[in-house]
Amino acid sequence: MLTVFRNLIRSKVALVLIGLLILSLAVWGITDIFKPGLGASLVKAGNRTVEVSDVDRYANNFVRSQQNQGNDVTKQDLVQSGRLDQIINLLADRQLTAAYFDKLGISASDKAATQLVRSMDAARNEITGEFDVDTFRNLIAQQGYSETQFERAILDDLTFDLVENGISAALQPSDAISDLWNIYQAEARNIAFFITTPEDLPEAVDPPTDEELEAFYAESEAALTEPERRQFSVIALNETDFYHQVTIDDADLRNEYEAQQRRFSLPGTRTYEVARFDDPDRARQALGPLLGGNDFASVVTDGAARVEAPVTSEQSEISDQALAQAVFQSPVNVWSGPVQALDGRWALFRVTEEEAGEAIPFEDVKEEIRRELTSSRAQRMLTRAIDDIDDAVGAGLKVEEMADILGSPVFTYPPVDQRGRTKDGMLIRNLSTLEGALEYGFQLFPNETSDRREGEGTQYVIQLDKIVEPRIPELDEIREELRNALQIRRTQEAFAEFVEGIQERIDSGASSLTVEAEALDRSVERPPQAITRQSGAALGFSQSAVGQIFSAKLDEAFAAPLQSGLLIGTVEAIQVPDAQALENMRSETRANLVPVISNDLLRGLSSEAEKNIDYEINSQMIETYLSELQVTE
Structure with a gap:
């Protein structure tokens, strides 16, 4: 199907259809898209x-x-x-x-x-x-x-x-x-507290009945629905896939070293002279005759500028970076510019002498050259492979057929959702990190193969093999999991009501923190020092607990969640x-x-x-x- 569309787009028929579409939009008054x-x-x-x-x-x-x-x-x-x-x-x-x-x-x-x-x-x-x-x-x-x-x-x-x-x-x-x-x-606040867990409930929570379980199943239908998952096959190529095919000998390395001798040398020096102008147009007017071979004194006769004494330096020694770059990129014995200098004036300059820096030993840069040559040659191989991929896609081939042409393996993954996770929650990282693969894959039709795509240096083609439709598991498939979930929820609700009762009794004066702790066979604890908003974490309190401590009033009960229960406490003093x-x-x-x-x-x-x-x-x-x-x- 994609091949048909590609061929159609290249044809004169496509131009006629597009023209008719534009005309029809104009006739019906749909013109906003052109605004x-x-x-x-x-x-x-x-x-x-x-x-x-x-x-x-x-x-x-x-x-x-x-x-x-x-x-x-x-x-x-x-x-x-x-x-x-x-x-x-x-x-x-x-x-x-x-x-x-x-x-x-x-x-x-x-x-x-x-x-x-x-x-x-x-x-x-x-x-x-x-x-x-x-x-x-x-x-x-x-x-x-x-x-x-x-x-x-x-x-x-x-x-x-x-x-x-x-x-x-x-x-x-x-x-x-x-x-x-x-x-x-x-x-700073001084607090007292004890810790309670659902095990402190005075009565065990009754297990859910079959009727309650069925109602919970119906209520949880949206949460239980398994999302659509798709199974993909992918061919993916990047530069590194061709490294093993690249052969580089010492002669290649030596030739590259000599070809880039200037690069593989320590900083050299250049001797240059500079003339500075207040007006950039005046500098440009002087440049032409200077390039024509005229002497500076005969070109600039009005004292608008003078040639400064020659300077010899490395590029890094020139404080004016714009001038430094220009000087070390210009040809020798040719007037160049103008360049705006740090003082705001405009400089013409001429390099009169160049001395190359000491060459860096071949052995010191040999491996860097090898890496660069390997990368460039592998990139050329990848470019040729890209042409092969485009031809294969244009021919309507499946990824398995492309693999034979490219000599590259096909990776077939288990069905995943739009995050790249399987039914068991396992993340298929090769898919989730391949830029655009999942987004594009979920737009394909069954058995459709994509165009060649690019994601962060990787060229790939993705094929949709199978669609696993969304479904709600039957009750019998997940009965025990649901029973446990409902039991946990009911226990949490009963525990929350139990804790609210403790807080109400303390706040009303009908009870105290000590009495409530003793009733549960718990001991009241007091931190060795007052708690501040900054020291709470160091004393072992969570951010949520610190928030509750500093939200409570003096002598008011508060509750803060822990991993396995709740911390119930009161504020005894505020400084x-x-x-x-x-x-x-x-x-x-x-x-x-x-x-x-x-x-x-x-x-x-x-x-x-x-x-x-x-x-x-x-x-x-x-x-x-x-x-x-x-x-x-």
């Missing part, structure tokens, strides 16, 4: 947008970093947890605020952005230690950026830092704010810093409050930006994007 607007953008803020690719880049980088740390996270998990919504909101707010800065004329300089990029360790050549354009381009490509996108991101980062630093420098928190902050942070202590803490606190208040002010800037910038949210597109990733459990 400018949000289109496929998720958010528009001034002349800035948030695209699906922006969200994908951010989400993919986050998922990759989590998986590298051994965490089992997929993009679908981000949707389920609401994290992807947060990412969209974060990117939207960033673009809105950045658009407001654009309108106000607030921006970091291009020079600052250039200096930041050139200072990135990850963009340096590992041999010479110098900034390397190819390394830089590979770095940003791995992160999913184009050069233009990365440049804008860097400028935005610097601009946000500029604004935040400006706000922070002007902030001076008042004594009142400082005191409130210190009271909140330093408040806050006195006036002298608050005064002593103010100086340090002011410094800590500056970034907190600065962040609040930046959030306020976002609100102000929304009033001043044309801001649109494509809710339908966002919903569509999320629904395509949404998993029905």
Whole structure:
């Protein structure tokens, strides 16, 4: 079917059909699709947008970093947890605020952005230690950026830092704010508590009857429904699959070493002379005659510039990075420029002499050259294989037939849901981490083979072998599991009611913490020191328990969940810093409050930006994007 469509699209018939479609839309008045607007953008803020690719880049980088740390996270998990919504909101707010800065004329300089990029360790050549354009381009490509996108991101980062630093420098928190902050942070509470578990229930919870089990089964129908699962077969190829076919001998390595001798040398020196102009047009006018062979003194007769004394240096020794790069990229004995120097003037320069640096020994770079040659030759093999894949797909072949042509294995996986999990919950990582494979695979028809797809350097074709339809297990299949689940739920409900009774008796004065503990043959415990919001975790209390402790009033009972039960306690005393202590803490606190208040002010800037910038949210597109990733459990 796909082959028929591909051939049709290339034909004149397709052009006629598309023309008729456009005409029919116009006749029926459906013209909005040709009007400018949000289109496929998720958010528009001034002349800035948030695209699906922006969200994908951010989400993919986050998922990759989590998986590298051994965490089992997929993009679908981000949707389920609401994290992807947060990412969209974060990117939207960033673009809105950045658009407001654009309108106000607030921006970091291009020079600052250039200096930041050139200072990135990850963009340096590992041999010479110098900034390397190819390394830089590979770095940003791995992160999913184009050069233009990365440049804008860097400028935005610097601009946000500029604004935040400006706000922070002007902030001076008042004594009142400082005191409130210190009271909140330093408040300490003495508590008493005991721990109770469902085993303390005065009566055992009756097991569910068959009638109750049937009702629970009917009630849980949605939760019990097994999602649609699909079985896929995949052919996947990347550069590393061809490494074993690459043969490199010492002659190849030596030839490559000699061909790149300049690269595999320590920094050399260049002798150059410079003439500086106040006016860039005047510098350009002088460049032409100089390139024609005229003497500088005969070209510049009005004293607008003079040739400075020759300088000999390595590139890293020239403080003006723009000039340094130009000098070490220009030909020898040829006037070049103009280049804007650090002092704001415009420089013409000429390299008069070049001395190469000492060559790095062949043995020191031999393995690096081997890796690079292996990679480049394997990439060429992959390129040829891509052509074979496209021909096979165009011919309508199945993946098994493609495998014979490519000499590559077919990987057939058990049926999985849209997160890449089997019925038993096992994650098929090869599918879940193959970019776009699951999303695209769940759009295929039975026995359909996809076009060649690309995911993070891997070329693949995915074939849908079988669809396992959603189903609800019969009651008899899961009777015991359901019985246990219902028993646990009823026990939890009875336990919650039991604990509420204890709290009510303590709060009403009809009982006390000690009496209730003794009735359950438990002992009341008291931490050796008062608890603060910061020290709770160190004393063994969960974040939830600390929250309950500091939400309760004096002598009021509270309950906090534990893994196997509940902590029931009361607040026996509350201490806050006195006036002298608050005064002593103010100086340090002011410094800590500056970034907190600065962040609040930046959030306020976002609100102000929304009033001043044309801001649109494509809710339908966002919903569509999320629904395509949404998993029905």
